[in-house]
Amino acid sequence: MRAMVLERQAPCEENPLILRELSVPEPADDEVLVRVEACGVCHTDLHIVEGELPPHRLPLVPGHQIVGRVVACGPKVTGISSGERVGTPWLFSVCGECSFCRRGRENLCSKARFTGYDVDGGYAEYFLAHKDSVYPLPEGYESPEIAPLLCGGVIGYRAYRATETQKGDILALFGFGSSAHLVLQMGLYEGKEIFVFTRSPHHRELARKLGASFVGGAEDDPPSPFHAAIVFAPSGFLIRRALERLAPGGKVVAAGIYATPVPEIPYELLYQERVIQSVANSTRQDVRELLEMAGRYRFRVVYEVYSLEEANEVLKKLKKGQVQASAVLVP
Ligand SMILES: [Zn+2]
Ligand SMILES: [Zn+2]
Structure with a gap:
């Protein structure tokens, strides 16, 4: 063979x-x-x-x-x-x-x-x-x-469930590819609003086409804080960036098997019961x-x-x- x-x-x-x-x-x-x-x-x-x-x-x-x-x-x-x-x-x-x-x-x-x-x-x-x-x-x-x-979908699903988001919540996706484009659809199917942060123009176009209500880069400010975020890109910087716009009680889920170091996090970003979790x-x-x-x-x-x-x-x-x-x- x-x-x-x-x-x-x-x-x-x-x-x-x-x-x-x-x-x-x-x-x-x-x-x-x-x-x-x-x-x-x-x-x-x-x-x-x-x-x-x-x-x-x-x-x-x-x-x-x-x-x-x-x-x-x-x-x-x-x-x-x-x-x-x-x-x-x-x-x-x-x-x-x-x-x-x-x-x-x-x-x-x-x-x-x-x-x-x-x-x-x-x-x-x-x-x-x-x-x-x-x-x-x-x-x-x-x-x-x-x-x-079988991987993008399954790992995405585990990360998605880990966010504990409910109908009507806003879920932010950082990085957009195989896994994120499937998670976006899981979220919409279950009545959530989706924000997508990604650099690439063709990823942004696909995210819009699939129904994301906000699409921008990590440096852009979304119209409101979000209830949870999944970070797909292998970037510790984005984990911290997601935390900056996370609503109180929300969760940032890191979906990757590998990421660069997470920059220092001031305690006030974590306070109010915000959670950072990885999925393995x-x-x-x-x-x-x-x-x-x-x-x-x-x-x-x-x-x-x-x-x-x-x-x-x-x-x-x-x-x-x-x-x-x-x-x-x-x-
Ligand atoms: Zn895989
Ligand atoms: Zn065992």
Whole structure:
């Protein structure tokens, strides 16, 4: 099978992903062999390829927003049949026994393994999923269209729920891309008003088109304070910036796996019960709830399709902010 393999972390300008011919893997007892139909490209892939995140294994096939068809199942796999269309997100497997796992917070399990980081992912024609990391997908979406829901959508959903916003509240989104364009739609669907702060003109245009009531840059003042904010851009500066316009009792949620340092925060910005929280990974419940939402609400997923061999080019575009919302590789 063809796969784009990372052998050495390097800036994406050096084309670190190399096209290799690998043998199709055999599923272990608790694994599912999936023929990939589409794999979303995520900023986390960029951090893994370029080395902002330490390597967990090399060589590695990245990719963790995978949609495909089940080809074969190990003997301990139940409830999944060959030919079924499934999706696999970032969270691959957890220990199931630690205090976090027992409280439904398996996203914090220290033994968690991640797709396309600890195990090979979806930048390939086939990949092996853990039996607990395959999810049936709602009908009505093309495979490349639903792929971005599996990370951008799921992490966005976890961050969105963490804001604890209610109908009529104003939710601000800092940074606009794959995840934010889906969260904007979740918010509008549930009766919230959305402010978007982003630099790029084509991101601003998309945010307006999708229904944001205020669109501007981080330096611009919105018409009113907001009840909550999600910071998608990997910028500690924006976390502090969001806090400056946050209503009392509100929450700033940082959605990234990586961010630059947060500048010093005067206590009066935090006072009045304002909260700063990060989200890490996601739980299985998050994935199920988001896919359930995608079944009753038809997300308008804005995506661009590329061939598997174009993975390096897509990462470069993502780095330069040239992907309008989501980018998807099709083998
Ligand atoms: Zn991701
Ligand atoms: Zn655990």
